Amino acid sequence: MKRIVFISGSLRKKSYNRAILEEAEKILGKKFECHFLSYSNLPLLSQDIEFPENEYVSEVRKEIRNADAIFIASPEYNHSYSGVLKNLLDWLSRPTVRNDYSTAVIRGKIVAIASAAGSSGGSYSIDKLKELLTLLSCRICPVVTQVALGSRFSSDELVLDDEEKAILEKECNELSLMLEEI
DSSP: OOEEEEEESOOOTTOHHHHHHHHHHHHHTTTSEEEEOOOTTOOOOOGGGSSSOOHHHHHHHHHHHTOSEEEEEOOOBTTBOOHHHHHHHHHHHSOSBTTBGGGOTTTTOEEEEEEEESTTTTHHHHHHHHHHHHHTTOEEOSOOEEEEOGGGGGOSSOOOOHHHHHHHHHHHHHHHHHHHTO
């Protein structure tokens, strides 16, 4: 069974972006093995600790190596994605064999992107994620779910409206098609 790893760009327990991923899991979990990546113990990237591989780095890389696809949902901070997500992606982009970048575990992965954020719906963070993931040789799902939070910011619960649900379902269907091709 093909495997999808979900990555929330927010470590907050009641993250709106995690809520998007939980909705996506309800759709995708019918056909695929789904797993949420835990990476809060990941150290800040430093070449001083790159080799030998840290145990947390090793665990996270193993999860991504074993994934057929990744689904990232990230908030938007200062017109970009979160610092914790950047640190994770930096670790995933680094070689597992010294100086051999072809060994980076994220290379060639299929990646779906979503964002729940303020009035922009995360458009800035999505654009920057697409740019970075393209540089990392990822195959990006062409459908993206954007949720402009508006008044929902004051709630601890994200309830998607019908239009947002339809877009998320379309994204999940597109991701499924991409997975069927491999």
